[in-house]
Amino acid sequence: MSTTSGSSRRALKTGPSGWLAAPALAFFVLFAIIPLFGVLFLSFTSWDGLGEIKLDGLSSWTTVLTDPVTGNALLVTAKIMFFSFIVQAPISLLLGVFTAAGQKYRAALAVLYFVPLLLSSAAVAIAFKALLDPNFGLGAGLGLPFLARDWLGDSDLVLFVVVFVIAWQFVPFHTLIYQGGVRQIPASLYEAAQIDGAGRVQQFFNITLPQMKYTIITSSTLMVVGSLAYFDLVFVLTGGGPGYATRLLPLHMYLTGFKANDMGAASALGVMLVVIGLALALLLQRLGGKNRNASQMEGA
């Protein structure tokens, strides 16, 4: 048997034809790769969306990089990313573990927790905007003064309101990921631990958490990189305001492009977003360790 035939046989064994990926790849190239280069090109031009596209060297980049609003947008994005993560990760991990167990009432609760994920971001934002209205919202309606605060109008408070609403919408999704992760852990591990006399808390820290390493990495990547894409919710909820208090990078990009009609600067911001997103995704993958095929069940 020659080496060539050996390798071709191995290729057959590894799975179906690579052509199956072609449709997805075609869409990816058409709607992601080509626009990406388009954005890169536009970032070196000046264009108001109507007239001619004029090559303009680095002027869009200088505008964007010297504009204090960009720095502020980066800071707001980083804050939202950080707070979203530290709020969402523990809640969804605990909820995921809780709903993974077999009892009927837990399954029923899991369905309820899932509901926010079914709503569109715009609907969630409009609903919260109405609920949080200081004069006609929940606080005024129920006669609870502590709820009738200026939630969306106070520059210091609004960031945390946004984090809360984002968490309300996305915790169910991450709960689902964790629920699936927990269900994959073999019951034999827990049985063995029980025999060894480990309590529930010990089981959680010594079995559940280590076994879910990759689930945690996946969920965290989605949370962190996903927070670069929070746009619709914040756009409808606050429009980036008050002032620039919730003007996230993607929102800043949109407002620069479609409100101020400066497509060159908006494209430069778009390139920044892509670079930051990719860098973060890579970093998180690295944190998970290089050898992704290593057994998670060592010692089992």
Place this chain on the structure above:
Amino acid sequence: MEPQMKNRTFRSAAIAFSAAAISISLAACGSSGPAGTAASADSASMWGLTGGNQPVLQKSVTDWNSAHPDSTIKLDFFANDAYKTKVRTAVGAGQGPTFIYGWGGGVLKSYVDAGQVDDLSGYLKDNPDVKDRYLPAVLKNGVIDGKTYALPNNNVQPVVLYFNKDVFAKVGAEAPKTWDELMTLVPKFKDAGIAPFSLGGQSRWPDLMWLEYLVERIGGPEVFANIAANKPNAWSDPAVTESLTKIQQLVDAGGFANGFSSIAADSNADQALMYTGKAAMILQGGWIYQSMKKDAADFVKGGKLGFTTFPTVSGGKGDPANVVGNPSNFWSVSAKATEGQKKAALEYVKNGMFSDSNIQGLIDSGAVPVVKGIESKLAASPDKDFLSYVYGMAKNAPSFTLSWDQALSPAQGDAMLANLDQIFLKKITPEQFVDTMNATIGK
């Protein structure tokens, strides 16, 4: 999940990549919208705004289509903010409607500069009856460099100071005639547990009405004319700083309703505060009369709605009869439309728009059409007090300044609204505002 993650990253990129993909999909949304009437492939298309004038425009076009089956118009409606983004993208991609709805000012100029709208000067010359029907001060706003590119299409919308007469009677106050009177009213209402002014601060543009009127009263119309003409350091005019200082003093005094920066004007929450008596006054556009007439019918019919002009400022140079606001909305005709579409559009402008029934429809909705000689019709309306007042205000104004966010270029307008928001929040000083805005001149 890796592709999914990348999708999210690239989705952000796709948002920025505005060119073809987005505009094509936007245009596609447009054609699947609710069509007014069945229309042939070459019928003219028109995009209107939802809200107060929607039923009037719908009726005008429906009547036109049934009377002119050979030159029909296909009408779709969009919400204000969404429309502004959508139409620009669509026009940029050559997918715009035949009739382009607008406000005049800086946005119209950008369409003219890009050669996207037709010069209608010749049409006006050939059809003097079209030109003659308008209030001249309003028609002027569709003129760029001596040529008419846009014709007024609905009602005059000056900014008016509305007040709740019940609340005023309760504290025994009179409508303020000067800024000092206004400031002394603030503690009076606060002591009675009523917010002096309602303000839709989240929408930002209602903030601007305060700056526009104060600058007008203090410095006269020339101050903003210089800014709009992109003169260097035009924002440094002392009238601007004084106006911003006065705004911050009013904020400090507690002049605006609690949480004003989370009140949205697009949900009409700002006017609701006034007619429910939670706030005494509101500075808003003439168009909110239409929605209050609908949402608070008893309040308006019962004569509890008061209205007056913005107070004068002592030592101010501006004529107290001067007005700011939106002179009207306008139709421009797309340069990219076919000859047949353009012909139908201009015929409608001549014979369909401002027909007797269209004028009556506007008046019945609580609006003042921008045409001459309607005094008797206004006087016959149940809303005659307000309508005659607004008509007189617009007709007799020595100067009618277009809302600044419309008059300036979109980039300047966006920066101005964001920075003014910061003034109301007291995050920046008037001097910082002036410096930031001077840097945007010419952009």
